[in-house]
Amino acid sequence: xxxxxxxxxxxxxxxxxxxxxxxxxxxxxxxxxxxxxxxxxxxxxxxxxxxxxxxxxxxxxxxxxxxxxxxxxxxxxxxxxxxxxxxxxxxxxxxxxxxxxxxxxxxxxxxxxxxxxxxxxxxxxxxxxxxxxxxxxxxxxxxxxxxxxxxxxxxxxxxxxxxxxxxxxxxxxxxxxxxxxxxxxxxxxxxxxxxxxxxxxxxxxxxxxxxxxxxxxxxxxxxxxxxxxxxxxxxxxxxxxxxxxxxxxxxxxxxxxxxxxxxxxxxxxxxxxxxxxxxxxxxxxxxxxxxxxxxxxxxxxxxxxxxxxxxxxxxxxxxxxxxxxxxxxxxxxxxxxxxxxxxxxxxxxxxxxxxxxxxxxxxxxxxxxxxxxxxxxxxxxxxxxxxxxxxxxxxxxxxxxxxxxxxxxxxxxxxxxxxxxxxxxxxxxxxxxxxxxxxxxxxxxxxxxxxxxxxxxxxxxxxxxxxxxxxxxxxxxxxxxxxxxxxxxxxxxxx
Amino acid sequence: xxxxxxxxxxxxxxxxxxxxxxxxxxxxxxxxxxxxxxxxxxxxxxxxxxxxxxxxxxxxxxxxxxxxxxxxxxxxxxxxxxxxxxxxxxxxxxxxxxxxxxxxxxxxxxxxxxxxxxxxxxxxxxxxxxxxxxxxxxxxxxxxxxxxxxxxxxxxxxxxxxxxxxxxxxxxxxxxxxxxxxxxxxxxxxxxxxxxxxxxxxxxxxxxxxxxxxxxxxxxxxxxxxxxxxxxxxxxxxxxxxxxxxxxxxxxxxxxxxxxxxxxxxxxxxxxxxxxxxxxxxxxxxxxxxxxxxxxxxxxxxxxxxxxxxxxxxxxxxxxxxxxxxxxxxxxxxxxxxxxxxxxxxxxxxxxxxxxxxxxxxxxxxxxxxxxxxxxxxxxxxxxxxxxxxxxxxxxxxxxxxxxxxxxxxxxxxxxxxxxxxxxxxxxxxxxxxxxxxxxxxxxxxxxxxxxxxxxxxxxxxxxxxxxxxxxxxx
Ligand SMILES: [Zn+2]
Numbered sequence: 001x002x003x004x005x006x007x008x009x010x011x012x013x014x015x016x017x018x019x020x021x022x023x024x025x026x027x028x029x030x031x032x033x034x035x036x037x038x039x040x041x042x043x044x045x046x047x048x049x050x051x052x053x054x055x056x057x058x059x060x061x062x063x064x065x066x067x068x069x070x071x072x073x074x075x076x077x078x079x080x081x082x083x084x085x086x087x088x089x090x091x092x093x094x095x096x097x098x099x100x101x102x103x104x105x106x107x108x109x110x111x112x113x114x115x116x117x118x119x120x121x122x123x124x125x126x127x128x129x130x131x132x133x134x135x136x137x138x139x140x141x142x143x144x145x146x147x148x149x150x151x152x153x154x155x156x157x158x159x160x161x162x163x164x165x166x167x168x169x170x171x172x173x174x175x176x177x178x179x180x181x182x183x184x185x186x187x188x189x190x191x192x193x194x195x196x197x198x199x200x201x202x203x204x205x206x207x208x209x210x211x212x213x214x215x216x217x218x219x220x221x222x223x224x225x226x227x228x229x230x231x232x233x234x235x236x237x238x239x240x241x242x243x244x245x246x247x248x249x250x251x252x253x254x255x256x257x258x259x260x261x262x263x264x265x266x267x268x269x270x271x272x273x274x275x276x277x278x279x280x281x282x283x284x285x286x287x288x289x290x291x292x293x294x295x296x297x298x299x300x301x302x303x304x305x306x307x308x309x310x311x312x313x314x315x316x317x318x319x320x321x322x323x324x325x326x327x328x329x330x331x332x333x334x335x336x337x338x339x340x341x342x343x344x345x346x347x348x349x350x351x352x353x354x355x356x357x358x359x360x361x362x363x364x365x366x367x368x369x370x371x372x373x374x375x376x377x378x379x380x381x382x383x384x385x386x387x388x389x390x391x392x393x394x395x396x397x398x399x400x401x402x403x404x405x406x407x408x409x410x411x412x413x414x415x416x417x418x419x420x421x422x423x424x425x426x427x428x429x430x431x432x433x434x435x436x437x438x439x440x441x442x443x444x445x446x447x448x449x450x451x452x453x454x455x456x457x458x459x460x461x462x463x464x465x466x467x468x469x470x471x472x473x474x475x476x477x478x479x480x481x482x483x484x485x486x487x488x489x490x491x492x493x494x495x
Numbered sequence: 496x497x498x499x500x501x502x503x504x505x506x507x508x509x510x511x512x513x514x515x516x517x518x519x520x521x522x523x524x525x526x527x528x529x530x531x532x533x534x535x536x537x538x539x540x541x542x543x544x545x546x547x548x549x550x551x552x553x554x555x556x557x558x559x560x561x562x563x564x565x566x567x568x569x570x571x572x573x574x575x576x577x578x579x580x581x582x583x584x585x586x587x588x589x590x591x592x593x594x595x596x597x598x599x600x601x602x603x604x605x606x607x608x609x610x611x612x613x614x615x616x617x618x619x620x621x622x623x624x625x626x627x628x629x630x631x632x633x634x635x636x637x638x639x640x641x642x643x644x645x646x647x648x649x650x651x652x653x654x655x656x657x658x659x660x661x662x663x664x665x666x667x668x669x670x671x672x673x674x675x676x677x678x679x680x681x682x683x684x685x686x687x688x689x690x691x692x693x694x695x696x697x698x699x700x701x702x703x704x705x706x707x708x709x710x711x712x713x714x715x716x717x718x719x720x721x722x723x724x725x726x727x728x729x730x731x732x733x734x735x736x737x738x739x740x741x742x743x744x745x746x747x748x749x750x751x752x753x754x755x756x757x758x759x760x761x762x763x764x765x766x767x768x769x770x771x772x773x774x775x776x777x778x779x780x781x782x783x784x785x786x787x788x789x790x791x792x793x794x795x796x797x798x799x800x801x802x803x804x805x806x807x808x809x810x811x812x813x814x815x816x817x818x819x820x821x822x823x824x825x826x827x828x829x830x831x832x833x834x835x836x837x838x839x840x841x842x843x844x845x846x847x848x849x850x851x852x853x854x855x856x857x858x859x860x861x862x863x864x865x866x867x868x869x870x871x872x873x874x875x876x877x878x879x880x881x882x883x884x885x886x887x888x889x890x891x892x893x894x895x896x897x898x899x900x901x902x903x904x905x906x907x908x909x910x911x912x913x914x915x916x917x918x919x920x921x922x923x924x925x926x927x928x929x930x931x932x933x934x935x936x937x938x939x940x941x942x943x944x945x946x947x948x949x950x951x952x953x954x955x956x957x958x959x960x961x962x963x964x965x966x967x968x969x970x
Contacts, residue, residue, distance in 0.1 A: 089541075095542070107536075108541070109543075324586050324768070328540050328542070328583065334541070344578070370576070372766045
């Protein structure tokens with residue numbers, strides 16, 4: 001079986017697998033075998049995985065099957081194979097963030113999301129490729145080499161959670177977990193044609209997520225259906241006393257209103273998330289909004305002009321926090337060490353050899369932005385932009401329930417196209433960054449394809465803790481996409 | 496140039512808090528474990544770990560604030576970024592421009608007052624040991640780091656530059672230590688590093704602008720603090736009088752050499768790139784919590800000294816010292832209880848200050864009633880001072896008892912004056928040389944005769960009566 005064949009739409013959803021395993025119709029072991037076989041057949045070309053944890057996965061699956069045999073319920077994700085981005089700590093399984101500096105590091109503990117997935121019956125299959133320390137939008141910044149787009153091997157899968165997106169899109173697993181700091185779940189989901197969710201900041205515990213930019217990072221699922229994204233969110237969400245920024249209130253009921261339709265909802269077509277995107281992408285977004293209107297929603301065009309400052313603010317805040325978060329990789333305690341005559345030289349030699357160029361660029365940017373005398377002009381000002389952004393969103397949500405726009409400005413771009421042009425690469429996240437700065441939830445849903453036949457993602461944004469309403473609209477977008485596939489067939493007209 | 500040189504000192508005191516667990520994780524806050532056994536992902540700063548603030552540490556920090564008359568404010572944590580191998584995240588989580596305690600003061604036993612700038616929470620680092628032939632950092636073959644101390648909660652107390660001498664610096668640190676112990680926030684053990692002092696020292700001509708200061712690190716005893724301030728001030732004065740200038744820098748106190756050594760100058764100082772710690776949320780204790788913390792502060796040393804001195808009436812300078820010693824030892828409650836049981840205050844104070852420090856733990860457990868009864872016996876002249884001290888030692892060892900029966904068991908009844916005169920007479924006959932020299936004015940031989948009398952009477956004689964008899968015979 002080729003990866004392309006595996007990428008067919010027939011791959012069962014997480015909900016379907018869990019139902020089959022819980023009922024005894026399938027075994028978790030059998031599901032795992034199929035997943036491992038698909039990976040073995042297809043991942044040589046795609047390179048979604050950095051580490052396939054077959055033995056640990058086998059143990060997880062056996063535990064699930066034993067529970068079923070004993071008449072116990074293994075949980076809502078019974079037997080569902082899950083791929084984890086390699087910045088999520090897994091006890092006994094290497095966690096490298098696709099960086100040489102963490103080569104060989106094996107965490108002594110599991111991230112909270114990993115504990116919760118396993119407690120719900122999920123089977124952790126392995127760790128996926130990413131841009132080093134989640135810094136990038138194409139997965140080309142991996143120290144281990146890029147992941148390729150499952151539908152077109154000459155193109156990138158997006159990033160930084162490109163490995164998890166590709167693993168789901170290729171049909172290796174029905175669920176991937178990524179982290180989204182400026183769009184790193186939603187953008188690769190859009191490019192690969194999967195659903196990708198960034199929850200409200202604080203809904204999912206960050207304990208065990210290797211930090212990139214702590215005030216922006218949030219873990220989210222990548223799935224083949226909107227319902228699966230809601231299902232996984234319900235499993236991983238909730239207060240965690242190990243993360244002080246995790247919200248104390250109970251998580252929003254994500255999946256409750258999936259089938260309610262959008263009748264009477266107010267949809268805002270967000271001008272800043274359409275203008276400046278490629279014509280074919282913009283066309284799909286407008287079609288999605290028209291479909292929502294046809295389903296009974298009222299639609300108006302909304303402008304959130306402050307979004308234009310998002311990219312600039314993000315590229316001060318994220319590198320500043322990263323420069324501090326990545327200081328600990330100093331060669332003293334774990335990971336790579338390059339020996340030198342004294343400690344300071346050892347630190348420098350280790351970090352010089354261990355970090356890739358994009359990570360170094362951001363450490364330098366962030367160090368500069370926090371320097372004495374520059375703090376107010378850079379970091380301080382960027383934080384004020386963040387406040388403005390939250391206020392601007394609040395004004396928009398006074399008149400509409402959700403905002404809709406593109407997830408990424410283009411479809412998947414060719415490998416190598418943007419690697420030497422950081423600004424072009426940074427622009428890949430222009431549509432996703434505002435939600436991170438505001439701490440709001442947003443989801444990318446596949447909706448048709450571009451002129452090149454590659455997937456387009458439509459993004460639904462909601463105010464803080466507005467997950468339920470967001471999922472309600474996302475499900476309607478998904479139904480509209482399915483209808484359009486039924487009528488238009490596979491061939492997609494351009495703009 | 497006019498006026499005398501004046502020393503100006505501000506102190507930064509780091510106090511380890513006696514919490515059950517560390518500041519941001521559940522590891523026990525204990526001293527003296529095997530290296531790197533008392534650690535977890537959080538205090539090792541492992542990738543993906545996150546800090547969670549220990550509420551007990553907040554409570555103790557607020558107690559310290561209350562004891563120093565500071566204002567407890569809503570506060571936040573920042574990251575102080577610099578590379579150091581004993582700091583596992585290569586940043587320290589500390590408070591910056593929004594500390595939990597702002598302002599306040601500390602009154603010293605001599606009546607002076609030192610202003611407090613702030614008292615903020617932060618985490619401690621690990622410890623580095625430099626190993627090799629010399630044991631010194633520059634010649635070390637390799638270094639080992641112990642992270643057991645990493646994440647232990649600290650409160651850093653920063654004073655105003657109100658201190659004017661080495662003696663006052665020492666008195667401030669001693670008083671602060673007593674206050675920290677009284678709040679229950681610290682054990683005050685400087686030798687275990689529970690309290691560490693950095694001194695900012697400058698000199699100026701009286702009335703002139705503040706001079707350039709140097710910060711002296713590594714002061715781990717009150718004695719080191721006083722010596723270091725003394726030596727550093729003298730160094731700066733000598734430098735200025737020779738026409739030189741003081742360079743702002745950090746200096747290390749070398750206890751053995753008795754001098755300060757330059758560590759790094761202001762130009763080499765780190766840019767700590769402070770920014771708000773995004774892994775923690777702002778800290779805003781409510782009024783009820785603040786009041787609970789303030790109410791938990793025990794009686795402070797200054798108040799206890801006032802109470803004790805009040806029993807004596809108008810204390811002499813010697814009694815002022817005794818009051819301070821008794822409060823420092825924590826024996827003031829014993830004295831107060833003895834006095835209210837009928838013991839005369841001056842004698843109870845003297846006995847507590849001078850006789851009970853040797854086995855403090857036992858002394859703190861002594862029954863106040865027994866102590867009071869003993870002091871009364873001595874005050875009435877039914878026991879000599881020597882006898883009283885012997886009985887007291889026995890009471891302390893036993894935790895209490897009846898001093899009358901102990902004295903009787905030891906045969907401590909008063910000797911008749913006639914018997915004492917006979918003994919003294921016999922000793923003068925037996926030691927004519929010594930007696931002759933005593934009569935010619937060699938007063939210290941009184942001690943010799945007293946010792947002989949005690950030997951002959953099995954310690955039952957009253958030293959004062961012996962001295963009086965010797966004087967009577969000489970005249
Ligand atoms: Zn710990």
